[in-house]
Amino acid sequence: MATETPIAEAGNNFVRDIIRADLESKRVTGVVTRFPPEPNGYLHIGHAKSICLNFGTAQEFGGRCHLRFDDTNPTKEEQEYIDAIETDVRWLGFDWGKHLYYASDYFEQLYAWAEHLIEAGKAYVDDLNPDQMREMRGTLTEPGRNSPFRDRPVAENLDLFRRMRAGEFPNGARILRAKIDMAAGNMNLRDPALYRILHAEHPRTGGAWCIYPTYDFAHGQSDAIEGITHSVCTLEFEDHRPLYEWFLDNLPVPSRPRQYEFARLNLGYTVLSKRVLTELVRKGHVSGWDDPRMPTLAGLRRRGVPPAALREFVRRIGVARANSTVDVAMYEHPIRELLNKSALRRMAVLRPLKVVIENYPGDGTEELEAVNNPEDATAGSRSIRFGRELYVERDDFMEDPPKQFFRLAPGREVRLRYAYFITCREVVKDAAGQVVELRCTYDPATRGGNAPDGRKVKATLHWVAAADAVTAEVRLYDHLFGRPDPGADGDIFADLNPSSLEVLTDCRLEPAAAAAEAGQPVQFERLGYFCRDAKSPGLAFNRTIGLRDSFAKAQAG
RNA sequence: UGGGGGAUCGUCUAGUGGUAGGACAGCGGACUCUGACUCCGCCAGCCUAGGUUCGAAUCCUAGUCCCCCAGCCA
Numbered sequence: 001m002a003t004e005t006p007i008a009e010a011g012n013n014f015v016r017d018i019i020r021a022d023l024e025s026k027r028v029t030g031v032v033t034r035f036p037p038e039p040n041g042y043l044h045i046g047h048a049k050s051i052c053l054n055f056g057t058a059q060e061f062g063g064r065c066h067l068r069f070d071d072t073n074p075t076k077e078e079q080e081y082i083d084a085i086e087t088d089v090r091w092l093g094f095d096w097g098k099h100l101y102y103a104s105d106y107f108e109q110l111y112a113w114a115e116h117l118i119e120a121g122k123a124y125v126d127d128l129n130p131d132q133m134r135e136m137r138g139t140l141t142e143p144g145r146n147s148p149f150r151d152r153p154v155a156e157n158l159d160l161f162r163r164m165r166a167g168e169f170p171n172g173a174r175i176l177r178a179k180i181d182m183a184a185g186n187m188n189l190r191d192p193a194l195y196r197i198l199h200a201e202h203p204r205t206g207g208a209w210c211i212y213p214t215y216d217f218a219h220g221q222s223d224a225i226e227g228i229t230h231s232v233c234t235l236e237f238e239d240h241r242p243l244y245e246w247f248l249d250n251l252p253v254p255s256r257p258r259q260y261e262f263a264r265l266n267l268g269y270t271v272l273s274k275r276v277l278t279e280l281v282r283k284g285h286v287s288g289w290d291d292p293r294m295p296t297l298a299g300l301r302r303r304g305v306p307p308a309a310l311r312e313f314v315r316r317i318g319v320a321r322a323n324s325t326v327d328v329a330m331y332e333h334p335i336r337e338l339l340n341k342s343a344l345r346r347m348a349v350l351r352p353l354k355v356v357i358e359n360y361p362g363d364g365t366e367e368l369e370a371v372n373n374p375e376d377a378t379a380g381s382r383s384i385r386f387g388r389e390l391y392v393e394r395d396d397f398m399e400d401p402p403k404q405f406f407r408l409a410p411g412r413e414v415r416l417r418y419a420y421f422i423t424c425r426e427v428v429k430d431a432a433g434q435v436v437e438l439r440c441t442y443d444p445a446t447r448g449g450n451a452p453d454g455r456k457v458k459a460t461l462h463w464v465a466a467a468d469a470v471t472a473e474v475r476l477y478d479h480l481f482g483r484p485d486p487g488a489d490g491d492i493f494a495d496l497n498p499s500s501l502e503v504l505t506d507c508r509l510e511p512a513a514a515a516a517e518a519g520q521p522v523q524f525e526r527l528g529y530f531c532r533d534a535k536s537p538g539l540a541f542n543r544t545i546g547l548r549d550s551f552a553k554a555q556a557g
Numbered sequence: 558u559g560g561g562g563g564a565u566c567g568u569c570u571a572g573u574g575g576u577a578g579g580a581c582a583g584c585g586g587a588c589u590c591u592g593a594c595u596c597c598g599c600c601a602g603c604c605u606a607g608g609u610u611c612g613a614a615u616c617c618u619a620g621u622c623c624c625c626c627a628g629c630c631a
Binding site for chain 1 (some may be wrong): 559560561563564568569570571572580582589590591592593594595623624628629
């Protein structure tokens with residue numbers, strides 16, 4: 001009976017395969033995943049992949065997904081980021097219900113487990129400083145050497161560790177390390193750090209602690225505490241897995257999660273490194289984390305990208321273990337696809353060129369009917385004003401057009417959408433030779449846009465009546481970076497696209513366009529999808545994405 | 558002779574011994590009151606070399622190339 005097929009079949013991916021097999025073999029009885037962001041920046045489209053994977057997969061198997069903040073480094077984390085992350089995950093369309101957690105919720109337990117390792121002779125307090133530690137760690141091809149403090153008696157380790165917690169030592173003075181194997185080929189096993197001294201205020205625990213667990217010592221145990229069955233992370237954590245398991249093996253944890261790794265998202269013309277994104281904000285290359293050019297979820301939201309389009313994008317790119325870079329066209333496609341179906345059509349002229357209809361009677365105007373969305377009959381129609389004075393797009397007129405140019409030119413007839421056929425009779429120029437006005441005539445018989453005699457016209461133009469045009473600002477965006485592989489030559493900031501933002505301040509909108517609510521997507525006919533900017537005091541629109549433009553592409557050739 | 562991963566159309570991704578499929582991009586056409594949308598068609602791939610097999614993207618052997626790891630970041 002299921003004859004209806006989705007746009008594209010949800011691709012199988014290896015995570016799903018593993019879960020299916022685990023369910024069948026009864027290794028697990030249910031699925032529990034987690035999305036574990038560190039609150040040290042805003043979420044970006046790369047995180048969207050992880051969010052969709054974790055929340056989506058849990059949903060698919062009737063399980064649950066926890067939102068867990070990995071807040072083990074108070075020197076980098078802030079409440080602002082925690083709040084923003086919650087907002088963004090919700091906006092993307094996911095709900096963690098009551099399962100909101102923080103690694104810091106487990107600090108006491110983690111501390112107890114650290115003592116447990118010390119008592120078992122599997123962890124020790126090291127007095128080496130960072131430089132010495134690095135020097136003794138060895139290299140990729142040479143084994144490390146044991147620290148002289150490695151064989152401290154248990155009692156001394158315990159005493160020192162407790163004094164670390166008590167705040168007796170300054171930052172970096174001592175550190176708790178696991179006692180594993182300084183000769184391991186896997187660097188993560190060369191006595192990794194478990195706890196470091198950090199006299200810093202934590203967004204959640206305040207001044208309660210001055211020692212903080214490392215990622216490695218916190219992550220797997222947090223998973224175990226929450227009963228996570230499938231702990232999905234990115235590829236670079238692959239060789240942390242033996243350490244992840246070492247902790248689970250050596251600690252009395254309540255459950256046995258497993259870690260799986262997938263390839264993070266890379267997108268052409270885009271940077272998805274938190275470090276770089278943070279720098280873009282701090283150095284003022286963008287207006288903030290929610291600058292519409294940013295690949296952050298906050299930026300995309302402000303840009304007008306529908307969350308459903310992001311989910312669809314993520315679904316289409318799949319999940320694998322091979323590093324790859326997705327073509328931006330792949331990202332843009334579902335945005336247009338979705339917006340085409342849902343966005344109301346409006347007319348807006350970005351670069352106005354005045355048109356006077358010489359044979360239009362008197363100074364009056366009239367109302368015409370325009371369809372709100374040809375893709376959606378339920379969207380209805382609206383009335384638009386027509387009059388003697390109008391604005392059309394400067395780009396839609398050429399005084400000396402090449403043959404492929406179908407739009408307005410001297411002596412040529414075109415259609416004004418939903419209105420009349422007009423013919424350009426005269427070109428008015430200013431002293432500098434700039435075209436400032438077009439004198440045209442209209443054919444009253446073509447009211448509504450069709451000629452009773454059946455004659456055709458090669459172009460239909462959008463336009464706005466001067467009588468009730470509303471002036472607005474419109475921002476056009478291009479890729480933030482000017483090349484598909486920003487930073488490939490070294491300095492990533494040198495690859496910033498100097499024309500990523502173009503602000504047009506003298507745009508003319510039909511009243512219905514100006515009445516759009518902030519965030520609501522509209523299509524400015526023949527131009528693209530836009531949405532009113534919620535943050536701007538005046539009337540301003542952000543271009544989400546342009547319409548495909550085969551004419552412009554052919555011209556660029 | 559460090560450890561760990563990965564290679565399938567231009568890009569992303571299916572395939573798990575039985576006709577290499579989809580999406581995006583590109584190209585061509587149809588339609589069109591958005592040079593949009595939609596529709597139709599085309600182009601195009603198993604890293605290399607051996608081997609096993611009736612049959613190999615898939616199994617074996619040997620290579621090649623790419624990515625990650627030497628934070629008291631995550």
